[in-house]
Amino acid sequence: MNYKRFIFYQGTIVMASSMIFPFYILMLRNVGNSYSQFGWAYGLFALTAAICYPLIGKIADRAGDRVLLSIYSWGMALLLLVFPLANEIWHVYLLQIFMGVLGAVQKNSEKTVLARHVLKETAGKEIGNYHIWTSIAAAIAVIATGYLVDFFTISSIFYIASALFAWSGFSIMKKDKALPELQT
Amino acid sequence: MKRYLMLFIYITFLFLSIFYVTEQSAEPIAEDQSRLLPVKMKAIKATDSTAEIQQVVLDANSQGDSIAIAGMQHSQGGHTVYPDGILLDMKPYNKILRFDAQEKTITIQSGATWSDIQDYINPYGLALKVSQSQNIFTIGGSLSVNAHGLDIRQGSLIDTVESLRLLDANGEILILSSNQNPELFQAVIGGYGLFGVILDVTLKLTDDEMYEIHSEPLQYDEYSDYFNESVRADEKTKMHLARISLSPDSFLEDMYVINYQETEQEDLPMEPQKLKQETLVAVPKFFLGLARLNEQGKKVFWNTQKTYSASIDGKLISRNNVMRSDSEFMEYSHPENTEVLQEYFVPVENFEAYIDDLRDTLIDEDQFNLLNITIRYVEKNEKAVLSYAKDDMFSLVLLINQGTDAKGIEDTGRVVRNMIDVTLDHGGSYYLPYFGYPTKEQMAEAYPRTSEFFDLKKEYDPSERFMNIFYEEYKQ
Numbered sequence: 001m002n003y004k005r006f007i008f009y010q011g012t013i014v015m016a017s018s019m020i021f022p023f024y025i026l027m028l029r030n031v032g033n034s035y036s037q038f039g040w041a042y043g044l045f046a047l048t049a050a051i052c053y054p055l056i057g058k059i060a061d062r063a064g065d066r067v068l069l070s071i072y073s074w075g076m077a078l079l080l081l082v083f084p085l086a087n088e089i090w091h092v093y094l095l096q097i098f099m100g101v102l103g104a105v106q107k108n109s110e111k112t113v114l115a116r117h118v119l120k121e122t123a124g125k126e127i128g129n130y131h132i133w134t135s136i137a138a139a140i141a142v143i144a145t146g147y148l149v150d151f152f153t154i155s156s157i158f159y160i161a162s163a164l165f166a167w168s169g170f171s172i173m174k175k176d177k178a179l180p181e182l183q184t
Numbered sequence: 185m186k187r188y189l190m191l192f193i194y195i196t197f198l199f200l201s202i203f204y205v206t207e208q209s210a211e212p213i214a215e216d217q218s219r220l221l222p223v224k225m226k227a228i229k230a231t232d233s234t235a236e237i238q239q240v241v242l243d244a245n246s247q248g249d250s251i252a253i254a255g256m257q258h259s260q261g262g263h264t265v266y267p268d269g270i271l272l273d274m275k276p277y278n279k280i281l282r283f284d285a286q287e288k289t290i291t292i293q294s295g296a297t298w299s300d301i302q303d304y305i306n307p308y309g310l311a312l313k314v315s316q317s318q319n320i321f322t323i324g325g326s327l328s329v330n331a332h333g334l335d336i337r338q339g340s341l342i343d344t345v346e347s348l349r350l351l352d353a354n355g356e357i358l359i360l361s362s363n364q365n366p367e368l369f370q371a372v373i374g375g376y377g378l379f380g381v382i383l384d385v386t387l388k389l390t391d392d393e394m395y396e397i398h399s400e401p402l403q404y405d406e407y408s409d410y411f412n413e414s415v416r417a418d419e420k421t422k423m424h425l426a427r428i429s430l431s432p433d434s435f436l437e438d439m440y441v442i443n444y445q446e447t448e449q450e451d452l453p454m455e456p457q458k459l460k461q462e463t464l465v466a467v468p469k470f471f472l473g474l475a476r477l478n479e480q481g482k483k484v485f486w487n488t489q490k491t492y493s494a495s496i497d498g499k500l501i502s503r504n505n506v507m508r509s510d511s512e513f514m515e516y517s518h519p520e521n522t523e524v525l526q527e528y529f530v531p532v533e534n535f536e537a538y539i540d541d542l543r544d545t546l547i548d549e550d551q552f553n554l555l556n557i558t559i560r561y562v563e564k565n566e567k568a569v570l571s572y573a574k575d576d577m578f579s580l581v582l583l584i585n586q587g588t589d590a591k592g593i594e595d596t597g598r599v600v601r602n603m604i605d606v607t608l609d610h611g612g613s614y615y616l617p618y619f620g621y622p623t624k625e626q627m628a629e630a631y632p633r634t635s636e637f638f639d640l641k642k643e644y645d646p647s648e649r650f651m652n653i654f655y656e657e658y659k660q
Contacts (some may be wrong), residue, residue: 070187070190074190074194077194078194078197081197081198081200081201082201084201084205085201085204085205151466151469151470151473151474152466152469152470153465153466153469155205156466159198159201159202162198163198166191166194169187169190169194170187170190170191173186173187173190174187
């Protein structure tokens with residue numbers, strides 16, 4: 001995996017997750033309807049992530065970042081296929097737990113790739129540049145989805161995001177021989 | 185390679201997911217669909233017990249409360265709400281009480297939906313005689329608005345009701361039919377919940393049949409003759425539907441018709457066709473979304489509708505499946521806009537002249553966002569006191585996108601009143617379940633028995649126990 005592809009990959013998955021996160025609330029409103037349920041849904045997400053970080057950290061050094069990123073992508077792609085089927089609050093809680101695990105995988109891997117790639121002297125500039133592209137991707141996704149919801153159903157938004165994740169997983173698994181130093 | 189394996193697994197799950205999502209039947213949302221009349225109620229009562237409904241009425245009597253009766257709340261003129269009143273939500277009151285496959289009758293509580301009946305009777309090879317094209321409404325609601333549908337042979341909804349039980353303002357249960365309490369029966373069908381609570385209804389059913397779809401394009405000036413000669417005169421045609429273009433290049437000129445014709449079959453009961461579920465909501469929703477945007481979008485929408493209607497020509501569909509057409513794709517949520525309906529009835533022979541006048545009325549209304557017009561046929565039937573079918577008529581259902589603010593309501597109201605004037609000029613009438621745009625004078629002209637209707641209300645419910653905004657606005 002070369003760095004350019006990594007940025008492209010991150011752009012895609014940030015786009016996909018920005019599509020669903022703000023609008024995910026709409027679905028929570030349909031399924032649950034109290035603030036405490038909202039709190040629990042997001043709390044479970046953060047809690048599972050916290051529990052998983054130590055393990056993920058270890059795996060990252062042994063198995064490599066690319067493996068983890070592809071687990072994240074395919075995991076999210078499959079998980080989003082279940083979203084349109086959720087109609088009870090406990091479905092949402094369960095999905096949030098899985099999302100917590102996957103979210104931790106992504107957060108950790110994003111940082112380890114950056115840590116392995118950037119030079120200490122220019123880290124600020126490089127990470128700054130990295131954030132520009134992922135933020136642009138997020139902005140485009142959120143704005144575009146706002147319009148999409150008017151045309152499609154909420155379920156189709158989940159499917160579109162799922163397809164984006166699948167595509168990102170598919171492309172990150174592609175072998176390349178350039179820049180072997182990033183292949184762990 | 186691993187990634188192709190993953191892709192394969194993913195696609196398998198994708199199809200599984202889509203399959204299960206489409207299997208999950210769509211539960212309609214219970215709120216006044218137009219969102220133009222948010223009303224604060226005192227309380228909402230919902231129950232599946234007859235005794236409790238009776239108690240609600242008795243309590244309201246002793247406390248002097250008003251009751252507004254609600255089903256799916258798709259009427260848009262405040263027919264199911266009244267400020268500070270008790271909202272009686274009939275949806276949980278939905279049991280099937282009796283079914284006789286030989287006699288072809290079913291007795292069902294009024295909160296059940298047409299879909300509930302279809303699910304129940306389809307395996308027996310039976311079907312509804314008359315219902316709306318969509319099946320999401322409650323039986324009680326449809327009777328109270330005197331609904332009509334695609335069928336052109338089975339008469340009106342009132343003819344399919346063998347009898348019904350009504351809980352009146354005194355808390356007493358009466359049996360109504362064309363022989364028993366006929367005066368009240370004819371007021372309750374199309375009575376907008378003003379005479380009491382419809383508890384249960386015995387409906388006459390008919391055989392489910394297999395129809396072949398026949399669709400073709402035509403021009404609006406050919407339509408009346410076409411309908412008389414090729415639809416009404418052709419005994420094999422059982423159901424009929426038409427649409428007229430709103431595309432800027434053929435505005436109110438191009439049309440297409442869809443006929444459902446009985447297929448040649450032996451005198452054996454047909455194998456029931458599986459009831460269809462709503463699928464691919466996203467596709468029609470997308471094209472309807474385009475039509476909302478601008479003229480170009482309306483052109484694309486019309487072309488898609490035409491292409492689709494041509495593509496179903498020659499296909500087979502069961503009667504039950506014709507009577508459960510899609511509606512979910514029309515659900516629309518926008519912070520500032522909403523979608524409302526209008527429906528106008530015009531005698532068959534006046535159609536051409538009427539459309540010409542309607543076009544003149546609408547041609548300069550650039551801000552009036554009309555999305556779709558569907559045309560059906562209603563046979564003359566004046567049994568209901570508030571009957572719109574004063575003649576053999578075409579009904580035109582208009583889907584309109586409008587703003588929810590004061591200006592949106594004012595602008596749409598002006599255009600609607602103009603359209604109703606044109607309709608009345610051609611001997612027509614309009615449908616009452618929609619937003620209160622029409623004037624009292626327009627109602628009196630469209631419904632010659634308006635004052636009789638309100639007199640009956642005063643006679644049977646002198647203390648105005650059953651109230652709604654529609655009555656408040658139009659009573660005389």
